[in-house]
Amino acid sequence: xxxxxxxxxxxxxxxxxxxxxxxxxxxxxxxxVESKQYRDALNLCFQIISExxxxxxxxxxxxxxxVNSDDPALIEPAQLQVAVDFLHxxxxxxxxxxVLALKPVLLAKPEALYQMLTNVFTTATSKNGxxxxxxxxxxxxxDHPEKVEKLVPEFxxxxxxxxxxxxxxxxxxxxILSKTAPGKIExxxxxxxxxxxxxxxxSGIHEVVAEAIKNREMKPIDEKATxxxxxxxxxxxxxxxxxxxxxxxxxxxxxxxxxxxxxxxxILSETEIQKEIGAKIEAEFSKIExxxxxxxxxxxxxxxxxxxxxxxxxxxxxxxxxKAPEQAAPAAPPSDKEHAPPVAVPGPQDDIAKKxxxxxxxxxxxxxxxxxxxxxxxxxxELQAKELEMQREELKKAQLExxxxxxxxxxxxxxxxxxxxxxxxxxxxxxxxxxxxKTFQKDE
Numbered sequence: 001x002x003x004x005x006x007x008x009x010x011x012x013x014x015x016x017x018x019x020x021x022x023x024x025x026x027x028x029x030x031x032x033v034e035s036k037q038y039r040d041a042l043n044l045c046f047q048i049i050s051e052x053x054x055x056x057x058x059x060x061x062x063x064x065x066x067v068n069s070d071d072p073a074l075i076e077p078a079q080l081q082v083a084v085d086f087l088h089x090x091x092x093x094x095x096x097x098x099v100l101a102l103k104p105v106l107l108a109k110p111e112a113l114y115q116m117l118t119n120v121f122t123t124a125t126s127k128n129g130x131x132x133x134x135x136x137x138x139x140x141x142x143d144h145p146e147k148v149e150k151l152v153p154e155f156x157x158x159x160x161x162x163x164x165x166x167x168x169x170x171x172x173x174x175x176i177l178s179k180t181a182p183g184k185i186e187x188x189x190x191x192x193x194x195x196x197x198x199x200x201x202x203s204g205i206h207e208v209v210a211e212a213i214k215n216r217e218m219k220p221i222d223e224k225a226t227x228x229x230x231x232x233x234x235x236x237x238x239x240x241x242x243x244x245x246x247x248x249x250x251x252x253x254x255x256x257x258x259x260x261x262x263x264x265x266x267i268l269s270e271t272e273i274q275k276e277i278g279a280k281i282e283a284e285f286s287k288i289e290x291x292x293x294x295x296x297x298x299x300x301x302x303x304x305x306x307x308x309x310x311x312x313x314x315x316x317x318x319x320x321x322x323k324a325p326e327q328a329a330p331a332a333p334p335s336d337k338e339h340a341p342p343v344a345v346p347g348p349q350d351d352i353a354k355k356x357x358x359x360x361x362x363x364x365x366x367x368x369x370x371x372x373x374x375x376x377x378x379x380x381x382e383l384q385a386k387e388l389e390m391q392r393e394e395l396k397k398a399q400l401e402x403x404x405x406x407x408x409x410x411x412x413x414x415x416x417x418x419x420x421x422x423x424x425x426x427x428x429x430x431x432x433x434x435x436x437x438k439t440f441q442k443d444e
Contacts, residue, residue: 022055029063038067038074046079061086061097068101072108080105084116088129099132103139103235110140114147122154127163134158134166138173139235145180152177156188159201171204175211182212193381197388206378213370 012020025048032041045060064083068075075083086098106113113136121133134155141148155177158170178185189205189212196202 033063061101065101068104072105087132088126131165134169141176149181156192175208178212179215182216186212
């Protein structure tokens with residue numbers, strides 16, 4: 001009998017059979033994606049989603065992400081809506097997988113997802129759904145700000161939301177939109193600042209307002225690089241995974257220019273930009289002091305310096321270069337008049353220098369006034385925040401005192417009830433004793 005038991009293995013348990021089935025479906029999904037049978041892969045993934053098998057949901061969403069990354073036009077609107085519904089999930093992994101699956105479609109064809117995300121953002125009751133919708137709309141705002149600027153009042157209203165993640169995501173989107181609509185962002189945030197009590201949110205509002213003012217006065221330094229950084233901050237891409245163990249994925253190679261090596265692009269900080277602008281202005285002023293009148297084009301260029309791209313030296317016109325040798329006058333023989341002190345004769349260059357200095361002083365004064373105004377507003381908002389905090393503390397204190405009084409009152413009521421019960425017991429005992437005495441008297 002023992003030999004028969006050894007030769008006949010035990011049948012697999014139901015759990016083992018179920019695990020094998022799940023593993024087989026995972027391998028089927030992977031095989032379809034690797035062989036680029038994207039249509040079959042999408043159908044299988046959404047079939048698994050409809051079956052609501054929690055063990056395969058993450059795998060299905062990750063396969064949808066891979067398909068969308070290669071061919072974002074393949075997924076249908078109904079399937080997109082199913083993926084959008086996962087933004088409400090309480091599972092962080094499922095929610096993140098849904099965001100990553102929707103990202104390539106949003107960047108490739110934003111019109112397919114814009115209305116769905118707007119509906120989630122404006123009508124959803126779940127905090128998770130609103131947060132992820134804001135995140136995706138911010139990603140859309142990096143490439144298509146004109147679509148998202150319509151929702152600025154809704155983003156500003158979210159700064160008063162109870163959920164801290166909704167507030168943070170809204171500030172991120174408003175910071176992105178401050179590059180293209182600084183005036184609108186500044187106006188809406190200044191209206192909202194007086195209604196906000198949270199210190200962290202107020203600090204974020206000050207930063208975005210300051211950035212909006214800066215963007216209004218100055219062009220962005222490197223708009224393309226900034227957009228890519230903002231996209232990566234909102235929703236980082238999934239790094240490519242090696243297909244086999246030990247295989248290293250090659251780094252993406254940058255295309256070289258036809259002329260040979262790629263020139264390095266200097267990255268300038270804000271202080272370096274200001275130094276470059278100052279050096280440019282000083283160079284022009286030195287020309288004026290030496291008696292060389294700058295060309296009108298140079299003066300115009302000087303007024304329009306706002307970014308490092310404007311600092312590139314412009315080539316001198318050929319006509320000016322050709323006439324330069326002819327303008328040199330022959331040297332005069334020395335005479336006694338040379339030893340006489342030079343007489344300052346006012347010329348047009350003095351007027352130009354004066355106007356340049358006046359423009360510079362006005363610009364500096366305007367910026368100083370703007371900074372002072374911002375500082376005053378910041379102090380006022382800080383005072384309001386402190387007052388609100390004090391009012392909250394007073395309310396808490398009053399509530400605690402009220403609660404203590406309520407507890408004392410209930411304790412007194414309990415004591416009175418206990419005394420009333422004791423009195424009743426004593427009265428009953430007296431009645432019983434009297435009844436016993438009466439029975440004894442009758443017996444006697």
